[in-house]
Amino acid sequence: MPLPPLVLSMGDPAGVGPAITAAAWDALKNDSSLAFYVIGAPDLYSQHCPVQEISSPEEAAAAFGSALPVFPIRNLPEIAPGKPDAAAAPAIISAIETGVAHVRAGKAAGLVTNPINKALLYGTGFRHPGHTEFIAELCRSDGAAALRPVMMLTGGGLRVALATIHQSLASVPGSLTRDSLVELGTIVHAALKTDFGIPSPRIAFSGLNPHAGENGALGREEIEIINPAAETLRSRNIDISDARPGDTVFAEALSGKYDAVIAMTHDQGLIPVKTLDFWGGVNMTLGLPIVRTSPDHGTGYDAAAAGNPRPDSLIAAIKSAAMVARNRQTQ
Numbered sequence: 001m002p003l004p005p006l007v008l009s010m011g012d013p014a015g016v017g018p019a020i021t022a023a024a025w026d027a028l029k030n031d032s033s034l035a036f037y038v039i040g041a042p043d044l045y046s047q048h049c050p051v052q053e054i055s056s057p058e059e060a061a062a063a064f065g066s067a068l069p070v071f072p073i074r075n076l077p078e079i080a081p082g083k084p085d086a087a088a089a090p091a092i093i094s095a096i097e098t099g100v101a102h103v104r105a106g107k108a109a110g111l112v113t114n115p116i117n118k119a120l121l122y123g124t125g126f127r128h129p130g131h132t133e134f135i136a137e138l139c140r141s142d143g144a145a146a147l148r149p150v151m152m153l154t155g156g157g158l159r160v161a162l163a164t165i166h167q168s169l170a171s172v173p174g175s176l177t178r179d180s181l182v183e184l185g186t187i188v189h190a191a192l193k194t195d196f197g198i199p200s201p202r203i204a205f206s207g208l209n210p211h212a213g214e215n216g217a218l219g220r221e222e223i224e225i226i227n228p229a230a231e232t233l234r235s236r237n238i239d240i241s242d243a244r245p246g247d248t249v250f251a252e253a254l255s256g257k258y259d260a261v262i263a264m265t266h267d268q269g270l271i272p273v274k275t276l277d278f279w280g281g282v283n284m285t286l287g288l289p290i291v292r293t294s295p296d297h298g299t300g301y302d303a304a305a306a307g308n309p310r311p312d313s314l315i316a317a318i319k320s321a322a323m324v325a326r327n328r329q330t331q
């Protein structure tokens, strides 16, 4: 059965989002299997490419070959590229909310988010650390327990999931628990099978401390938290390593030993992916009932102001969302 189109959220209108969305449409417009529409203000896109306003997602597929389908947002003040403005915050948030609602209603196959400036949104009272946590909250059904969203970055031959996401480095050791790592390993294992089609995934835990703690001499989180979590997961038939040294585990994964690495901190996990493949990197959220991906870069205000920012990572995110949606459909 053909899937519905993907939906893109506008992101920060002063960032690279509008230009890379138009450029991605231009690159993909002849491939109906990657059809998408964007929720945003039509004027943001019409300066870059032909645009067709749509009043429902069902109109997107027919329009896609000749114009960028735009599901319009009307409450956006005029914004110049490279000049962030907090007045755009309600429209930025509403584009994400509407995108999630469309996917949950089955009108779109997955959500691809354009970058937002987190500090700008925090300043207007936005209380979620990023898309990842906000979208998990939007996906929570009334009265249900909170979902555990998992950030995974792919690129450069790596898949890297994060044990901790948007939090200070100082708070990381205190928030690592055995139960939380068991839950995380279970979600990553299920996603590798379902979303990536890997029948028998092999996963590595990275250590937190240098040399994975050097038998406890350089830190005890490996002995007391990470390795016991790995043991529990192995007892449930999940192929996962004890904590591997963080400086070599990514080279081991690149050599083919692991299908994914679980990193303990945001930068430990994202530095290898963004360094190896900034333009092909994709950020995706595992553990949700909807498909969600994003480029691996941020708002890139300087690139937006200079004009012609690169759409490569957004294109990779669109292709990844389509792949995951297809894989989920065939389960």
Ligand SMILES: NC(=O)c1ccc[n+]([C@@H]2O[C@H](COP(=O)([O-])OP(=O)(O)OC[C@H]3O[C@@H](n4cnc5c(N)ncnc54)[C@H](O)[C@@H]3O)[C@@H](O)[C@H]2O)c1
Binding pocket: 016, 020, 114, 115, 116, 117, 118, 119, 131, 283, 294, 295, 296, 297, 298, 299, 300, 301, 302, 303, 308, 309, 310, 311
């Ligand atoms: N998915 C997201 O929403 C997301 C992801 C990462 C960062 N951010 C946000 O982005 C903001 C800026 O973060 P940052 O400066 O650390 O990272 P950034 O990715 O925006 O910029 C890093 C460098 O890459 C360049 N760049 C980024 N995208 C580009 C593109 N498409 N074409 C050409 N050059 C590009 C920038 O000009 C800059 O030199 C922060 O507010 C952060 O919260 C959002």
Ligand SMILES: N[C@H](C(=O)O)[C@H](O)COP(=O)(O)O
Binding pocket: 129, 130, 131, 132, 133, 266, 270, 283, 294, 296, 297
């Ligand atoms: N941590 C991500 C990165 O650095 O690429 C980024 O901030 C995006 O996070 P959300 O998808 O939660 O907005």
